[in-house]
Amino acid sequence: xxxxxxxxxxxYATYRAHIQSLLTENKTTGSKQTPxxxxxxxxxxxxxxxxxxxxxxxxxxxxTLSSRESKEYWVLFAEAWCGDCAQNIPILHKITEASxxxxxxxxxxxxxxxxxxxxxxxxGAESIPKLIRFDTEKxxxxxxxxxxxxxxxxxxxxxxxxxxxxxKEEFEKELHLWYARDRGxxxxxxxxxxxxxx
Numbered sequence: 146x147x148x149x150x151x152x153x154x155x156x157y158a159t160y161r162a163h164i165q166s167l168l169t170e171n172k173t174t175g176s177k178q179t180p181x182x183x184x185x186x187x188x189x190x191x192x193x194x195x196x197x198x199x200x201x202x203x204x205x206x207x208x209t210l211s212s213r214e215s216k217e218y219w220v221l222f223a224e225a226w227c228g229d230c231a232q233n234i235p236i237l238h239k240i241t242e243a244s245x246x247x248x249x250x251x252x253x254x255x256x257x258x259x260x261x262x263x264x265x266x267x268x269g270a271e272s273i274p275k276l277i278r279f280d281t282e283k284x285x286x287x288x289x290x291x292x293x294x295x296x297x298x299x300x301x302x303x304x305x306x307x308x309x310x311x312x313k314e315e316f317e318k319e320l321h322l323w324y325a326r327d328r329g330x331x332x333x334x335x336x337x338x339x340x341x342x343x
Contacts, residue, residue: 148284150258150261151220151251151284153253153258154221154250154251154252154253155252156251157235157238157241159252160223160234161193164189164225165190167186167225168183168186171183173185173224173226174186174225174254175226175254175255182226183226185226185227185228186225188228188231189225189227189228189231190231196232196235196329197235197239199328200235200328200329201328202240202243202333203330203333205333205334205337206243206333206337209337209340210243210247211245213247213340214247215247215280215282216249216280216281216282217247217248217249217279217281217287218248218250218251218278218279218284219237219248219251219277219278220276220277220279221234221237221252221253221274221275221276221277222253222255222258222262222273222274222275223252223253223254223255224256224273228320228321229273229274229293229320232297232324233274233293233294233332237250237276237332240333249281255271259271265277265289265291267292274291274292275290275292276289276290278339287342288342290335290339294327295331296323297320297324297327297331300319300323301316304319
């Protein structure tokens with residue numbers, strides 16, 4: 146991924162403002178515009194606001210961030226209508242904020258950067274959010290994360306195998322209940338591990 150693409154990424158405040166601006170026109174991100182996707186986006190605004198207020202950085206991740214010397218970009222592919230994006234992006238933003246400038250978050254709308262995103266599919270699927278870490282000096286790729294914390298991914302995989310016995314509504318209720326109970330703890334643990342790897 147070239148620096149020109151990284152530079153097209155939005156910071157968190159710009160991403161939030163972009164979504165809010167679209168909602169004033171009853172729109173969401175992406176070329177596909179349906180009342181259902183707009184409704185999801187409105188719900189996700191509430192989720193993001195709640196996660197911004199409730200998130201607390203744990204001591205282990207704080208120490209890892211404090212001890213870092215090198216700087217990096219976190220390039221994040223997302224869409225406003227995606228529930229997993231709403232649950233994870235505010236926490237990733239808070240983590241980068243706590244890095245004291247060592248990590249810079251760049252958010253890209255997936256549907257506007259499909260060519261670049263094709264390198265980061267999940268089992269052939271365009272699952273989001275997808276986070277790619279880059280060294281700021283040489284733009285070397287340091288690691289990839291996404292689209293969900295492991296326990297949330299397990300819930301999604303279980304649903305894909307059991308669609309005959311579990312509705313999409315039941316799956317989404319189970320998934321977001323897990324997010325509400327976890328409050329970003331597993332995501333912090335996974336980010337801590339990624340950062341310790343390099």
